[in-house]
Amino acid sequence: MSNEVKIKDAICPACGSGNIVKKQIAGELKDLFNTRQTYMKVQFNCKDCNTIGDFFNENDEAEQEALCNLNFDLLNKIVAKLKKLGISPTKIEAAFNLSYGSINDWVSGKCHPTKEGMALLKVIVLFPWIHELFEDGCASIYGYQKFMDMMTSDLVGLI
Numbered sequence: 298m299s300n301e302v303k304i305k306d307a308i309c310p311a312c313g314s315g316n317i318v319k320k321q322i323a324g325e326l327k328d329l330f331n332t333r334q335t336y337m338k339v340q341f342n343c344k345d346c347n348t349i350g351d352f353f354n355e356n357d358e359a360e361q362e363a364l365c366n367l368n369f370d371l372l373n374k375i376v377a378k379l380k381k382l383g384i385s386p387t388k389i390e391a392a393f394n395l396s397y398g399s400i401n402d403w404v405s406g407k408c409h410p411t412k413e414g415m416a417l418l419k420v421i422v423l424f425p426w427i428h429e430l431f432e433d434g435c436a437s438i439y440g441y442q443k444f445m446d447m448m449t450s451d452l453v454g455l456i
């Protein structure tokens with residue numbers, strides 16, 4: 298509690314009291330490889346009603362930046378892991394009709410990956426065989442059957 302600072306001219310959103318302190322605490326985000334990204338954020342505490350939180354949304358920017366760093370790190374890990382498995386960015390782009398070069402643009406930092414793009418890469422790295430189902434740009438009935446077989450064997454492997 299040593300870094301608590303009394304805040305002036307602010308009102309508790311829960312009870313309306315002006316008896317508020319602010320302190321710096323460590324925030325942490327982690328990705329699906331358990332990589333952790335820590336960052337500093339603020340926490341307000343109303344001394345009258347004990348409500349705790351980011352009363353004035355001061356953490357949004359820090360959280361966004363930490364998430365961005367974590368995503369960039371995760372993106373690089375996923376692409377490296379897929380390359381090791383023989384699945385190049387070009388293969389993924391072709392299978393899922395992504396713009397040619399988009400994954401390399403994300404990796405180089407030329408532009409940010411879309412949320413959908415990151416979601417897709419997370420799915421592919423968890424189930425690397427999935428891109429094979431889409432090699433012609435769409436999933437076939439044969440592909441669907443193969444998907445169910447592979448999914449079942451993956452799930453059985455997890456049990």
Ligand SMILES: [Zn+2]
Pocket residue numbers: 309310311312313314343344345346347348
């Ligand atoms: Zn309060």
